[in-house]
Amino acid sequence: MKNLLHVAVLSLFLMGCGDDDLYKTSIPILEEGVLGVQILDTDGVEVDGARISIFDDNNVFVTSAFTDSIGERSFELQEGVYTIKVAAQGYIPSPVQGGIAIPVQINGGEATDRSIPLTFDPNAANTTYIQGNANIRGNLVVISDDANAYSTFTDSNGNYYLYNIPAGSNYKLTSYHTGYETDLLDVSLSVDTPILDKNINARQSSALPELTGSVTFLATKNGTVDITVTLPETGDVIPGAVTYTSGTYTMNDLPKGQFKVWATYNNDGYVMDPDWIAKNGGEDSALGLVVNSSNLTKNFSVTGAVELVSPTNSLDEVTPKVISTTTPTFEWKAYSSAQDYAVEVTDIDGNLVWGGVEWSGDEAAPIATPKHGSIGSVTSIKYNFDNNPETPSLEDGQLYKWSVTAINTGNTAISTSENQVGIIKVELPQ
Incomplete structure (x- = not known):
């Protein structure tokens, strides 16, 4: 990764400063930092047109963009913790589907670089891609058959891009976002004919159910933890389905579907109690959530983390x-x-x-x-x-x-x- 991003951020400090300002001990801290990402293949060649998606520390989608001709893209981000996901036709995504990306820290007024390698997909010749519009920004779009599910998030214009999907005739396409309903669409995919305009009608609704519950702190002092609803097939967070609580919580307008609800993903000194999960029938039973039209309840037990x-x-x-x-x-x-x-x-x-x-x-x-x-x-x-x-x-x-x-x-x-x-x-x- 070139150091131009560092020069650009340093220029922000120097612009508007008189000569005397350079010697002051108090330097203003910017609320935003710059994340520079470079995508290379396994031969060290820059990957043009790879889609980079940025997520916050709750794995909630923030923004996305495509790499340029030298495989680079920069993002201005609020100070905080983020993860990076990369997808491109013909390459295995990073991280792999269901994998956990290593976080990156963004500090105000600083530039941070990440170089991410992409590996060629040996099955690329048997795959295709599908793209379209799903009405709203940050909508979780999923295409699935009986064996696999593939996901992405819409950009600021509501556009989505799904890469490296095996050819097949039994796919279902849909999207998820709190406050919205979406129908299941039947899709057939051919290697020779990528689908470029498959639109999804995400409709706003005020008649969706709510999720309520509570958190019990076991063998540890009480605190505040996050509650997050995810799609189990892909591990993605349902947009809008994150809240924080020190006891009871309410989450409104959940879309219909089968999900998992997690507590305390952040670095807060707590983790979900593994023994509590086991005693409640294992992960699928303890964390599983089927949303139809009725309001639901989901309680949790958390404990202190191993330090x-x-x-x-x-x-x-x-x-x-x-x-x-x-x-x-x-x-x-x-x-x-x-x-x-x-x-x-x-x-x-x-x-x-x-x-x-x-x-x-x-x-x-x-x-x-x-x-x-x-x-x-x-x-x-x-x-x-x-x-x-x-x-x-x-x-x-x-x-x-x-x-x-x-x-x-x-x-x-x-x-x-x-x-x-x-x-x-x-x-x-x-």
Whole structure:
């Protein structure tokens, strides 16, 4: 990524400043920062026309744009935490469908660069794309068949673009947004004939149901957490379906569909209690939500998160912690009642790199076992300490995320670390 963005932001500070202003100790902090994104293929060639979508720290769509002829695009964003998703015809999306993108911190008056690689899709010759208009900005558009679902969000003009869809004749196309109703459309896709004008009639409605509920804080002090409704097939947040609560909550005008409701995605010191999820029939039962025409209730139990020590970004920002080794030692604080821990490392696309939890037993009472083997009550282990021959080495210049799951004597997962901590970047000495 070129450094022109940094020069541009610095110019904002210097414009309008007299000579004496350069020596003042008080520099105004801008509310907006600049995010520069460059998209390259695996050969290092710039990807022209890739669609970059930006999401906030609740995974809510913010904005989108296409890369230029040198594979770049910049965004002016309010100070905060964001994630980046990229899609282009002929390439595997980043992150992969259902994957978790590593967050990026935007600071007011500063420029931040991200270079994101795209891998050629080996099945590209058997895929096509569909685009059209869905009436409103930020509308979640989904095309699905019995096996797969593909999603995107509309831009400021209500336009949508869905790439790399396998040819088929049994697709359903629809959209989701609070306050709006949309019909299911039948769609047939052919490799030879991309669909360029399939419009979706999202209609505003005042007769949609509401969701109410409460949050119980287990073995921890009360606080404020976010409540978010998502589409389980893709992991996308339903636009408008996010709220915050320290006890009870109400969410109005939900669209019809089958969803999942999550609590406390943000770095707030809390996570959903894994044991509560297990005792309520597993994730599908505890978090599942079918919206028709009736009002609904969904309650949650949350608990304190496992606290990471090193290496990790801080709780209040997601700037990656730079490490100078490919075999880092992970350290965290002991968690009450934990008798074992499972450490997991994922890459920038959310793909598992090492460790994690092996789940067994039935859904109502799942058994959690560390994939890297039991480590007991120790609170520090080295990457790939189990010498798994299938574990890849961490790569210089790459971003990763690590997390911890706490497990009790009954092999029940009782807590995890926060969603947006444990972000690291490998930078080896030159």
